[in-house]
Amino acid sequence: MREKALKIILIFIGAAFIVIMLIMPLLTVIAYALRQGWNTFFNAISDPYAIKALKLTLFTTIISLVVNTVFGIFAAWAITKFNFRAKQILITLIDIPFSISPIIAGLIFIVVFGRIGWAYPLLEALNIKVVFAVPGIVLATIFVTFPFVSRELIPLMNSSGSDEEEAAALMGAKGFYIFRKITLPHIKWSLLYGMILCTARALGEFGAVSVVSGHLRGKTNTLPLHVEILYSEFNLTAAFSVASLLVIIAVIILILRNLIEYRLKRGEND
């Protein structure tokens, strides 16, 4: 009897935490987005600046996703299929962006490409703008999402070993053929999982992008930065309307993530 009471109390506390800390912030976004009716909501999300911000966010996300997926696959291949010294150091170096503040992630590109950066004269000569322009935003986003794919693949490829790949190589198969026919089917769900995490972070990155963007409306504004501008202009309804778009994307990502996690767990048990 006491145990049952304890169970109910613990579940109640856990549920209260989840409702207050996680569900209520979500409901706040929706409630504020719709508090002046659907018309205001649609006006806010169809505003030309909002649409430009959405386009830039999607563009940045796609590039980061492609770059980090390519990197993640090559890095996982190098780390798990071969023996070399300093392997653990390499893994730790790849994980650095996780432990760095997003503000610093933006700052490091300013000290390279900004007015004070060592690469600035070169960029000036080539007439390329990186900081306070789209390339800076893309670079900062790639940096913050850098380890996402590789860190999902490395543990899995480590534990599955390389016997099958070795057998294929002995029989004369080429590298990419081995990867496509043997490795990829093993890792496809983990790869997708890492790509989804990468997408989520890239879509929502705020701090790093905020540092390098220069907040030029219609030019270097991503969706999260657009939300910030609307909010700081005390245009709460518009800010939350645009934010609700990001919430919808976040919820879709969350569902996909859980579906894939479920597949991964089932795969482990097979």
Added chain:
Amino acid sequence: MQALQKFKGKNKANKSIIPGFGLSMGITLSMLSFIVLIPLASVLLSLKDISFSEFIEVIVDRQTVSAYKVSISCAFIASSINVVFGVLLAWILTRYKFPCKRIFDGLIELPFALPTAVAGISLTTLYSDKGWIGALFNKIGVKISYTKVGITIAMIFIGIPFVVRSIQPILEKLDSQYEEAAAILGADKHIIFLKVIFPEILPAMLTGFALAFARSIGEYGSVVFIAGNIPYKTQITPLIIMSKLEQFNYPAATSIALIMIIFSFIILFGINVLSSRVNKIASGD
């Protein structure tokens, strides 16, 4: 490329027949260098414009030191609270069956999926005088938004998944035969928890704490709105760096950034040591 050759030459033991070492290692090292290592090292390079005494002056400036204190104290309290709720949530999600369990389990990841700026404005509004929760506290005279309590709440929000997801796999893998043995020997429920389960999950709790702490210290988007940016009271360290950048005071911004980088490397090192212990437990050694 020469460095790579040397790298390969050193490893005579590496006689893998799997192709692609040169290509994959080359791509890995060059992308890592261009995107992470060289930009990070440039922070040091850019400090050449500032003398050592100026550097010290910047990093021990009164306003900056108070920002370190706010960041560290709020992150510490938030991560401690997260450890308590993290253990509780991991426990109910692994040990009990109840309605909506899968939805709760999925929602734990929300702080990872929700853009930080959205979380920031939403928490600020929710806990302001007019928000659903803030209004309740306002009646008894407690302000949450624009105070350290608000900062702590935002840090709890972003830190919770780290703790739950560190502990959950350990609880799942924990062999129930020890608990059963202890119960058969007549041990009380709370003694079983303290003597059998707690030592097993302790390293995971510490890892979760360290991960949540590291994230909270560096976090910007979800904290900056609710912090309100009042000097000496609710200014966090990343915000100081941001405001130095906005004043184009790059030497000061990079000096403080260097301190934060060193700090996060220390935490990263601690996490690596801890999680190698956790992995040993999880893999059942």
